[in-house]
Structures are given as structure tokens and as C-alpha cells.
Amino acid sequence: xxxxxxxxxxxxxxxxxxxxxxxxxxxxxxxxxxxxxxxxxxxxxxxxxxxxxxxxxxxxxxxxxxxxxxxxxxxxxxxxxxxxxxxxxxxxxxxxxxxxxxxxxxxxxxxxxxxxxxxxxxxxxxxxxxxxxxxxxxxxxxxxxxxxxxxxxxxxxxxxxxxxxxxxxxxxxxxxxxxxxxxxxxxxxxxxxxxxxxxxxxxxxxxxxxxxxxxxxxxxxxxxxxxxxxxxxxxxxxxxxxxxxxxxxxxxxxxxxxxxxxxxxxxxxxxxxxxxxxxxxxxxxxxxxxxxxxxxxxxxxxxxxxxxxxxxxxxxxxxxxxxxxxxxxxxxxxxxxxxxxxxxxxxxxxxxxxxxxxxxxxxxxxxxxxxxxxxxxxxxxxxxxxxxxxxxxxxxxxxxxxxxxxxxxxxxxxxxxxxxxxxxxxxxxxx
Amino acid sequence: xxxxxxxxxxxxxxxxxxxxxxxxxxxxxxxxxxxxxxxxxxxxxxxxxxxxxxxxxxxxxxxxxxxxxxxxxxxxxxxxxxxxxxxxxxxxxxxxxxxxxxxxxxxxxxxxxxxxxxxxxxxxxxxxxxxxxxxxxxxxxxxxxxxxxxxxxxxxxxxxxxxxxxxxxxxxxxxxxxxxxxxxxxxxxxxxxxxxxxxxxxxxxxxxxxxxxxxxxxxxxxxxxxxxxxxxxxxxxxxxxxxxxxxxxxxxxxxxxxxxxxxxxxxxxxxxxxxxxxxxxxxxxxxxxxxxxxxxxxxxxxxxxxxxxxxxxxxxxxxxxxxxxxxxxxxxxxxxxxxxxxxxxxxxxxxxxxxxxxxxxxxxxxxxxxxxxxxxxxxxxxxxxxxxxxxxxxxxxxxxxxxxxxxxxxxxxxxxxxxxxxxxxxxxxxxxxxxxxxxxxxxxxxxxxxxxxxxxxxxxxxxxxxx
Numbered sequence: 001x002x003x004x005x006x007x008x009x010x011x012x013x014x015x016x017x018x019x020x021x022x023x024x025x026x027x028x029x030x031x032x033x034x035x036x037x038x039x040x041x042x043x044x045x046x047x048x049x050x051x052x053x054x055x056x057x058x059x060x061x062x063x064x065x066x067x068x069x070x071x072x073x074x075x076x077x078x079x080x081x082x083x084x085x086x087x088x089x090x091x092x093x094x095x096x097x098x099x100x101x102x103x104x105x106x107x108x109x110x111x112x113x114x115x116x117x118x119x120x121x122x123x124x125x126x127x128x129x130x131x132x133x134x135x136x137x138x139x140x141x142x143x144x145x146x147x148x149x150x151x152x153x154x155x156x157x158x159x160x161x162x163x164x165x166x167x168x169x170x171x172x173x174x175x176x177x178x179x180x181x182x183x184x185x186x187x188x189x190x191x192x193x194x195x196x197x198x199x200x201x202x203x204x205x206x207x208x209x210x211x212x213x214x215x216x217x218x219x220x221x222x223x224x225x226x227x228x229x230x231x232x233x234x235x236x237x238x239x240x241x242x243x244x245x246x247x248x249x250x251x252x253x254x255x256x257x258x259x260x261x262x263x264x265x266x267x268x269x270x271x272x273x274x275x276x277x278x279x280x281x282x283x284x285x286x287x288x289x290x291x292x293x294x295x296x297x298x299x300x301x302x303x304x305x306x307x308x309x310x311x312x313x314x315x316x317x318x319x320x321x322x323x324x325x326x327x328x329x330x331x332x333x334x335x336x337x338x339x340x341x342x343x344x345x346x347x348x349x350x351x352x353x354x355x356x357x358x359x360x361x362x363x364x365x366x367x368x369x370x371x372x373x374x375x376x377x378x379x380x381x382x383x384x385x386x387x388x389x390x391x392x393x394x395x396x397x398x399x400x401x402x403x404x405x406x407x408x409x410x411x412x413x414x415x416x417x418x419x420x421x422x423x424x425x426x427x428x429x430x431x
Numbered sequence: 432x433x434x435x436x437x438x439x440x441x442x443x444x445x446x447x448x449x450x451x452x453x454x455x456x457x458x459x460x461x462x463x464x465x466x467x468x469x470x471x472x473x474x475x476x477x478x479x480x481x482x483x484x485x486x487x488x489x490x491x492x493x494x495x496x497x498x499x500x501x502x503x504x505x506x507x508x509x510x511x512x513x514x515x516x517x518x519x520x521x522x523x524x525x526x527x528x529x530x531x532x533x534x535x536x537x538x539x540x541x542x543x544x545x546x547x548x549x550x551x552x553x554x555x556x557x558x559x560x561x562x563x564x565x566x567x568x569x570x571x572x573x574x575x576x577x578x579x580x581x582x583x584x585x586x587x588x589x590x591x592x593x594x595x596x597x598x599x600x601x602x603x604x605x606x607x608x609x610x611x612x613x614x615x616x617x618x619x620x621x622x623x624x625x626x627x628x629x630x631x632x633x634x635x636x637x638x639x640x641x642x643x644x645x646x647x648x649x650x651x652x653x654x655x656x657x658x659x660x661x662x663x664x665x666x667x668x669x670x671x672x673x674x675x676x677x678x679x680x681x682x683x684x685x686x687x688x689x690x691x692x693x694x695x696x697x698x699x700x701x702x703x704x705x706x707x708x709x710x711x712x713x714x715x716x717x718x719x720x721x722x723x724x725x726x727x728x729x730x731x732x733x734x735x736x737x738x739x740x741x742x743x744x745x746x747x748x749x750x751x752x753x754x755x756x757x758x759x760x761x762x763x764x765x766x767x768x769x770x771x772x773x774x775x776x777x778x779x780x781x782x783x784x785x786x787x788x789x790x791x792x793x794x795x796x797x798x799x800x801x802x803x804x805x806x807x808x809x810x811x812x813x814x815x816x817x818x819x820x821x822x823x824x825x826x827x828x829x830x831x832x833x834x835x836x837x838x839x840x841x842x843x844x845x846x847x848x849x850x851x852x853x854x855x856x857x858x859x860x861x862x863x864x865x866x867x868x869x870x871x872x873x874x875x876x877x878x879x880x881x882x883x884x885x886x887x888x889x890x891x892x893x894x895x896x897x898x
Contacts, residue, residue, distance in 0.1 A: 191434065229446075233438035276473050276525065284473055290461050291468030307475045326461050333454045337447055344443040353435050360439045367446040371453055378457045 020075040024064055027083045028057035034090045034300060041301045048103060049093050055106070056086050063113050071120065071413035072420075077342045080335050081390055081405045085109050085398070087332065088391035091320050092312055094301045101312060101393065108395040112402030119178075119406030124414055129354060133186045137203045140179045143172040144210045161216040173211055173219040174387070174396040177365060178404045180207060180223060181230070185357035188234035197231065201244075215261055218372060218384030224248050226365045234357055269382035282309060286318035286377055290326075297325030312393040314385055317377040336370045336389075339363070343408055349415040359411050362404045470537035472525035485539045485561035487520055487531055489570035490597070490781060490897070495520050496532065506609050512570065514606040515577030518627035519568060522609035526625045529729045531564060531779070538562045538783055560786035567597035567781045567794065572896045576602045576889045581881050586852075586872040587628035587758040588885065590893055593766030593858060594865040595796040596775030599897055600889070601759070603628040630730040633755040634871055637841025638693045638878065639856045640750025642764060642811060645690060647713035648701045649807045655701070656686050656810065666696035668745050673699040676840065676877070690814045691822025693838060695749050702748020707739045710747060716802050717764055718774070719756070727780040733760045751842055758869045761856050763799075766867035768811050769835070769858040772803030815857060824855065826883035829891050833860040836886065838878030850874040855882035864894045 035053030039046045060082045067073055089109065093102030147153040147160045154162035154169055162169050187200025204227040211220045228248070232241040256262045264279065272280035272287070285308040292298060305311040305319035312319075321329040343363030350356035369386050376383035387397040468474075484504065487496040495516055499505050504523045507513040521530015532539070541561040576588050580602060590600040607624040626632065648655045662681035665674040675681065675695045681688070689697035702710055715721065719735035733756040736743055746752040759777060767774035776797040783791050803811070815835035818824045824836045836857025843849055853875030858867035868889055870882040 229442050233442045234435065236434055236438045273528075276471075284471070287464075287468040288471050288474045291465035291471075292474060294465060294469075295462075304475065321461070326458060326465075330454050330458055333450060333457075337450050340443070340446060340450070344439065347439050347443075348436055353432060356432070356435055356439065360443075364442065364446055367450065371449055374457070375453060378460065380453065380456055 020064070020079060023076065023079050024061065027079055027086070028060055030083070031056040031060065031086045031090070035093070037300050038090065038094045046093075052089065052093060052102065052106060056089065059110070059113070060086065063116075067117065067120070067409065071124070071410070072416035073120065073409040074342055074346065074412035074416075077339055077346075077405065077412065078409055080339050080342075081402075082113075084332075084335060084339075084390040085112070085402075087320065088316065088388075088393065088398075090300075091316060091323060091391070092393055094323065104395070105393055105398070108398045109402075111395070112399045115399050116402040116406035116409070119403045120410035120413070123355075123358075123407045123410035129182070129186055133183060136179055136186075137183050140176045140183060141203070141206055141210065143176050143179075144207055144214075146172050147214060160214040161211070161219070171394075171396040173214075173216055174394075174400040175403075176207070177222075177400055178362065178407060180204065181226065181361035181365060181404075182358055182407075184227060184230050185354050185361055188230060188357055189352070189354040191235060191353070194235070194237060194240055197235070201227070201231070212255070215259070216385070217255075217262065217265070218386035221372060221384055222365060222369055222386055225368050226361060229364050229368075230357060230361045233360055234353070265382045265384075269379065272379070282315060283379060283383065285309070286315045287379060289315075289318045289322040290378065293322035293325050295326050297321070297323050297328060299323070313387065314373070314383070314392075315377055316392045317374050317388050320391070332391075333370070333374065336367065340367045342412075346408055346412045346415060349419070350411060351415070351418050355411050355414070359408055362408050366401075366404070467537055470540045472523055472533055472536055483560045484523070485541070485563040485786070487535075487539075488563065488565045489568050490566065490599075491569065491571075492565070493570050495566070495568075495570055504613070507570065509574070510608065511578060512574035513610070514608050515574045515602060516568075516570060517606045517609055518603050518625065519566075519573070519601050520609075522612055524609075524612045526607070526609075526612050526620075527627065528625070529627050529630050531566065531728075534728055535564055535780070535783075538564060541785060562783050562785045562791065564780055565782040565784070567592075567599065567778055568601070569599050569893070569897050572889075572893055573600040573602055575892050575896070576600055576885070577604070577606070579885060579888050580604050581872060581875070581885070584872050584875055584881075585623070585628070586870070586875065587632055588868065588870050588889060589629040589758045589762045590866055590868045590889060591759075591762045591766055591777060592865055592897075593769045593775065593867040594862075596766075596778045596799070597781070597794070597796075598759070598777055598779050599866065599893060601627060601629040603632070628871070629758045630728065632757055632871070633731055633733070634758070634852060634854075635841040635843055636750040636754060636756045636761060637839035637852065637854060638695075638698075638750055639761060639837050639839035639854045639869075640754060640756070641690060641693065641698050641748075641839075642768065642815070642837055642856070643714055643717055644698050644701055644705075644710065644748045644750075645686075645811055645814065646717070646768075646803055646807060647705055647710050648686075649810060650713060650803070651705060651709050653807075655704075659683055659685050660689060660694070660697040660700060662689070662694050662696045664696070666699055668699060668703060668741070670742050671745075673745060673749065687814050687817060690837075691818040693818075693823050698748045699745045702745050703741075705744075705748075707744050710744065711735055711737075711739070714754075716800070717767070718760055718800075718802075719754075723760075725777055725779075727778060730759055730777075731757055733757055750839065758871050761854075762867050762869040765836075765856045765858050765869065767802045768808050768815065769860065769865065769867055770808075771805045772801055772808035774799040774802050812860065816860065819857065823879045824857070824883045826879065827855060827857060827887045827890075829859070829887050829894075832864070832890075832894070834858070834887070834890065835860055836883070838883060840877045850876055853878045853880070853882045855886045857886060859890050859894070864897075866890055866893045866897070868893075 032053050035049050039049035089102050089105050092105050146163045152163045154164050161173050208220050208224050228244045268280050272283035276284045289305050305322045308315045340363045347356045347359035366389050372384050372386050373388050375381040389401045483498045496506050518527045521527045521532030525533050539561045585604050588602040591598050605621040605624040607620045661683050664678040664680035665672050673695050681694045714735040719733045723730050736753040743752050776799040778794050781794040812835050819827050819834045819836045823838045827834050827836045839854030840851040853872045855878050856869040868886050870886050872881050875881045
């Protein structure tokens with residue numbers, strides 16, 4: 001009896017390792033090689049890059065092995081997330097050529113990995129989620145309103161969406177993304193009728209309203225689309241979902257009419273070359289950077305993406321395309337798709353609709369966010385200031401996304417355990 | 432749970448599909464547009480790269496722009512000539528949006544060469560030299576016309592070879608000095624100096640449009656030339672009044688006299704006789720409302736109203752109302768009359784030669800369209816000849832050459848509070864010197880004076896310089 005159980009357990013674990021060992025080594029080699037290239041590029045050895053050349057693969061391996069030892073998580077998601085994060089650090093250390101940027105980003109990443117462990121453990125233990133819903137919703141709205149606090153609120157790039165404490169400034173709209181998803185998953189769990197969804201929908205509407213008032217247009221769009229898609233998946237109520245989309249489109253038209261910032265963004269999207277040295281500078285330089293990169297890129301450290309003023313945040317995708325080339329950029333998009341597909345599998349295999357919807361919401365938001373910023377970088381849609389998940393410079397976004405990844409990984413380990421129990425039960429029945 | 436999974440699967444597929452769409456779109460645009468984006472003048476990588484921008488020369492091979500040994504971009508030495516050529520040649524700061532430096536950036540940089548070439552250049556550290564472009568412009572002629580342009584006025588002069596479509600000069604006032612722009616970012620430049628008015632200036636044509644009205648009338652009713660008209664200075668078409676310049680009465684006139692004296696009432700009546708669609712059809716045949724794509728430069732589209740009230744129809748007949756035209760297009764119209772009714776495709780690039788000496792594009796004359804019958808064209812040319820001989824354009828005469836032309840004084844306000852824009856458009860009727868010209872002087876008053884004089888000087892010099 002006992003021996004059968006342990007055998008199956010061993011087999012499952014061995015299978016998981018075998019599947020991901022190749023991926024893990026490939027990622028580690030990429031990290032080490034790329035950072036070494038940066039370190040030895042100029043005559044003087046870049047010590048920080050050399051340190052990172054060792055640190056990145058070690059941290060990646062430790063995080064993967066330790067988390068895999070504690071819980072049977074989906075290691076592919078974990079490794080790919082760590083890969084994306086290291087692409088961000090590599091690009092920054094190469095293009096920034098300033099010591100502070102990659103180091104801070106690496107620190108944020110380390111903090112994010114710790115947070116990921118905490119959130120993975122948390123979601124596994126958190127069974128009494130229903131009782132916390134009202135409190136979580138209140139917390140979310142309060143946090144989103146916090147930039148209005150007289151002393152702490154900060155306005156950046158035309159949006160009042162930052163809060164500062166001492167030397168640290170954080171973006172509540174980033175941290176509230178997983179909270180919003182958990183709240184909506186709780187509200188939409190167990191296929192409720194429309195009336196029962198109203199509080200959750202109203203909550204989401206309030207969040208969007210607050211963000212719109214702060215002119216954080218990207219976050220508004222992200223919160224709104226995620227809400228509609230989660231509602232549709234949870235209830236299959238096409239009528240209400242389409243009505244919601246229609247309301248969104250109407251609000252977009254109104255926003256275009258009454259908010260000058262929206263008009264500027266749309267005008268620059270239509271023709272960035274109308275003002276190539278001032279307002280259209282970012283997008284023009286981003287397109288020039290993409291064009292200069294070509295298929296294979298200018299080469300790590302040989303590009304000049306610094307001519308895009310926001311090369312490290314809003315336009316990091318254009319910077320990566322310049323350095324690594326079009327093919328690599330498409331590959332990067334593919335990795336997001338892989339994470340989304342693995343995340344959807346977590347959602348499909350979840351045992352409760354709350355967990356299924358949480359996992360689903362997390363990957364849908366990840367996908368939408370990636371598409372919004374990549375589309376904005378490449379002139380497919382007007383630019384909205386959302387971050388490229390895990391890659392883009394910025395602590396709030398990175399830590400928050402790692403928190404989301406932790407939730408996803410925690411749920412994947414719950415699924416694996418549930419499946420193992422199922423198999424065990426079948427074995428028992430057979431015997 | 433089953434239904435939840437179905438919903439999630441549907442949305443999940445949607446998200447993945449959107450991703451694929453995004454990736455495909457991104458790859459396609461970056462692959463097809465990439466070299467165009469990369470060769471933009473605002474690309475700071477180019478300055479640092481080992482690519483040397485190719486030369487720009489005029490039709491005689493005189494350098495208009497070149498890259499010096501130290502990598503700096505040099506333009507014509509003489510300040511006045513440099514200014515005269517500013518919007519045509521452009522500048523590496525990209526201030527003149529339609530200049531050759533901007534429009535031909537990817538050729539001048541030759542950025543579209545294959546990846547293998549780029550790699551080998553990278554390894555060998557060889558300098559990459561862009562293609563050189565020879566323009567159809569005569570630099571000396573353009574500088575001369577600019578020097579004779581009335582001081583203190585804005586406007587444009589466009590000269591073209593009507594047999595081949597080659598553009599010989601494009602003067603646009605005010606102009607700017609590219610060196611000033613390159614030296615200081617806060618250089619004081621007049622607001623509209625970066626515009627090339629020949630290509631980007633949309634003007635009310637006024638009486639020069641009578642060429643088109645006449646063409647329409649002759650095309651639809653060849654007997655109209657025998658008709659006589661009574662002009663009493665003003666004419667009430669029932670809903671408004673058209674009057675001749677200074678309300679002068681021309682008496683009983685035939686069509687030729689009406690044309691050479693630029694009689695508004697007669698041309699109002701002509702437009703009135705034509706069906707509303709007839710005049711528009713002729714205008715559109717001449718290129719109005721057409722999306723011009725000539726391939727070697729950008730020109731704004733001329734417009735003729737799509738729907739006309741009776742009043743608008745009458746006013747359109749004398750080139751007023753919602754009719755707008757660029758000086759280049761007006762030159763093309765005069766050129767078509769001179770070229771036996773055949774409109775040639777205008778041409779700015781004569782030859783593009785890459786660094787190995789391979790000529791990748793040679794300027795061959797291309798027929799754009801037959802817009803008039805040969806007999807109608809020669810009739811209109813005869814009327815235009817009379818206009819210069821004994822009509823409103825006598826100041827455009829040149830000794831020993833037959834000049835044909837038409838003047839215009841386009842109203843740009845409803846109450847004559849603003850001085851009219853003065854026009855001359857015409858050509859030399861000479862097979863050895865087939866030059867057509869349009870002159871616009873903003874607020875220049877009557878077309879009979881400044882523009883006609885400037886046209887005569889310009890054509891005379893064109894004959895001398897271009898040969």
C-alpha cells in the first residue's frame with residue numbers, strides 16, 4: 001500500500017523534473033552568457049554584470065528547485081517567469097550602462113521571488129476566502145484612492161497614481177491587480193445569477209472610476225477588460241458581457257471627447273510623425289529603434305535604445321527588439337503565450353470555481369497587459385502606460401506580478417496534489 | 432464546472448488568438464516598414480554609424496548636398512542659393528517634411544541592403560555609402576527666380592518641362608537656412624518657411640482656373656467658340672452677382688476676347704451653361720480630387736467641390752469658392768495644354784546611383800493622362816497666346832519667343848478686405864524650350880503685374896540656363 005503510493009509519487013516528481021530540466025539549463029545558460037557578454041563588452045570589466053552573470057542562474061535554479069521541493073508546482077510557469085524577469089535585467093544592464101538601474105531591478109526581483117513564495121503558500125492555506133471578500137474590496141478601493149492623500153500622493157506623467165512613503169514610492173494600481181481578480185473570482189464563483197454579481201460589478205466599476213479620475217488610462221482599460229472577460233467566463237452570459245463592452249466603448253468615446261490626454265494619445269498614435277521631436281518623440285524613436293534592430297537585432301550592447309526617453313519602462317519592448325531583433329521579440333511574445341496556456345491548464349484543472357476563476361483572471365490580465373503595451377510600442381493601438389509584465393523596470397509592477405505568479409503556482413500545486421490523491425484513491429479501489 | 436471550463440476555454444482561445452494576431456501584425460509591419468523607420472532623419476544611430484549619406488545633385492551635376500570627410504552634411508555654399516533650395520532639398524533635421532533629404536532618406540542611406548552586407552561591413556569596418564540622387568531641378572535657375580521674387584511677399588514659383596514632366600524649379604517663399612537649423616535648435620525661423628508651397632500650398636486659383644472652364648466648354652460644345660456674350664460689368668445669375676474686375680464692362684465679346692480680358696461674367700455664364708457634373712468631370716480629368724501618388728515626391732491633393740449649388744457652379748467657373756489647387760498642379764494643367772493635351776507625370780528624381788555606380792532608377796518621361804483633344808488644346812493655347820499678346824498678361828512677353836499664359840487675381844475674402852492672391856500660369860510655345868510655369872504671390876494684387884513680370888524673367892532665364 002504505502003510502497004505503491006510512494007512509487008507513484010516518485011514517478012510523478014521524476015517526470016516533472018525531466019520535463020523541465022532541459023528548459024532550466026537553457027534559461028540558465030542564456031542568463032550566464034548574456035550577462036558575461038555585457039560584463040566583458042568594454043575594455044573595463046563590468047563587475048556588476050559579472051556578479052549578475054553568476055547570480056541570475058543561481059537564483060533561478062535555487063528558486064525552481066526549492067519551490068519544486070516544497071510543493072509540486074508547475075515548474076514551466078516558474079522557469080519562464082524567471083526567464084522573462086532576467087531578460088528585463090539583462091536589457092537594463094546593457095542599455096542603461098548606469099549601475100543603479102539593473103541593480104535596483106535585481107533587488108526588486110529578489111523581493112518579488114520572496115513574495116512569490118509567500119503568496120503560493122498563502123493561496124494553498126486560504127480556504128475561508130468568502131469571509132474576507134467585503135474587507136478585500138474595501139482595501140482595494142481604499143488603496144486605489146490613496147494617491148489622493150495630501151502628503152503621500154504623487155503625480156507622474158499626467159497620472160495621479162503613485163504613493164510615496166519616505167524614499168519608497170509605490171503604485172497602488174499595480175498591487176491591486178491580483179486583489180481585484182481575487183475579489184471578482186469570489187463574487188463570480190459558483191455561476192451566480194446576474195443580480196448576485198451586481199456588488200462585484202459595482203466594485204469593479206468604482207475601481208475603474210477612481211483610476212479614470214487619476215488619468216491612469218492603461219489601468220482602467222486593463223481592469224475593465226479583465227472584469228468583462230471574467231464575468232463572461234464565469235456566467236456565459238453573453239448579453240450582459242456585450243452590454244458591458246458596449247458601455248466601455250461608450251465611455252471610451254466620452255473619454256476621447258472630454259479628456260485632452262486621450263485626444264493627445266490618439267492623435268500621436270494616428271500620426272506620430274506630426275511632431276517627431278516633441279510629443280511624438282517616444283513613439284517615433286520606438287519605431288526607429290524597432291526598424292534599426294531588423295531581424296536579428298543590433299546585438300546586445302550595440303544598440304542605442306536610449307534615444308527613446310522611456311526605454312526602460314513603457315518602451316522596453318522596442319528597446320529589446322532593437323537589441324535582440326525581431327525574431328527574439330516574437331519569441332518573447334511566444335513565451336507569454338506559453339505562460340498563458342499553462343495558466344489556463346491550471347484554471348481548467350482547479351477543483352473549485354473560485355480557484356479556477358482566480359487562475360483564469362490572472363493569466364487573462366497578464367495577456368491583456370502584454371498586448372496593450374506591445375501594441376502601444378508598435379503603433380497598433382494608442383499607447384497606454386501599462387508595464388510589460390516581469391520585464392519592464394519598476395518595483396511595484398514586478399513585485400505585484402510575482403505575487404500573481406505565486407498565486408498561480410500555488411494553485412497549480414494544489415491541482416497536482418488533488419490529482420495525486422485521485423490516482424491514489426483509484427489504486428485503493430483496485431486493491 | 433463544465434460550463435465554467437467552456438467559458439474559460441472560449442476566452443482563453445480568444446486571448447491566444449489575439450496574441451497570434453499581434454505577433455503577425457508586428458512581424459509584418461516591422462519587416463516591411465522597418466527599413467523606412469530606420470532611415471528616418473530622426474534616427475540618431477545613423478549619425479554615429481559608418482554610413483555616409485549619398486549626394487544630392489541638380490540636373491547639371493552641381494552638388495546641392497553632400498557629406499564632408501568629417502561626416503557633416505554640407506549644402507550649397509552660397510547662402511541665398513542654399514535658402515532658395517531649402518524646402519526642395521530639405522535638411523537632415525527633417526524640418527522640411529517633403530524635402531529630398533526626408534523623402535529619399537532610405538535611398539540616400541541605402542539602408543535596405545541585405546543583412547549579409549551589413550554584417551560584412553560591421554566586421555570589416557568599411558564605410559557604407561548611400562546612393563546619390565540627381566534631381567531634375569536646375570539649382571542656378573531656382574536661385575535666380577528666388578532672387579527675383581518680390582521682397583516681403585510669400586508665394587511660390589514652379590517651372591516644369593512640359594514634354595517630359597521634369598520639374599526644373601520649385602521656389603517657395605519664405606524659406607530657411609538649413610545650417611541655422613542644424614546649428615541651433617532655437618533658431619528663429621518664420622512659421623511657414625518649412626512648407627514647400629509648390630507642393631503643400633493649397634490656393635484658390637481664381638481666373639487661372641478659366642483654362643479648365645474653357646477646356647470643359649470646348650470639350651462639351653465645340654461650337655461655343657462662335658458664341659458671343661454681353662458683358663455689362665456685372666451679371667445677376669438669380670441668387671447672386673458675378674462682377675468683372677473693377678466692375679469694368681467688356682461689352683459684346685466673343686469667347687477669345689472674354690478669355691484674354693479675363694471676363695468673369697462670361698465665364699460665369701459658361702459654367703452656368705455647363706451641367707454641374709460636366710465642369711466637375713473636366714476638373715477631375717485634369718486631376719482635381721485625385722489622390723496624387725507620383726512616387727518621387729509628396730504633393731497635396733487639389734480639390735473641386737463634389738456637390739455644387741447653382742451659385743457655387745457659377746463661382747467655380749471663375750475659380751472661386753471651394754476650388755483649391757497647388758502651384759505644381761496648376762503648372763501641370765498649363766503643361767498639358769502646351770503638350771497637345773497630354774499631361775505628363777511630374778518628375779523630380781532624374782537618376783539614383785548607388786555607391787557601386789549601378790543606376791537603380793532612371794527618370795523616363797511617363798504620360799500621366801490625355802486630358803484634352805489636340806484641337807481643343809491648340810485652341811486654348813491660341814487664346815492663352817492672345818492673352819499675352821494683347822490681354823491681361825502682356826508683361827509676360829519675351830522677345831523672340833511665343834509665350835502663352837493666363838493671369839489670376841484670386842479673392843480670398845468675402846468682402847475684399849484682403850488683397851487678392853496674384854497668379855500667372857503659362858508656358859513658352861517652343862519645341863526646343865518646352866517650359867511651363869506657375870507663379871503665385873500671396874496678397875500680390877492683380878495677376879497682370881508682379882507674377883507676369885516674374886514669369887517672363889523666369890522663363891527667359893530657364894531658356895538660358897537649362898538650354
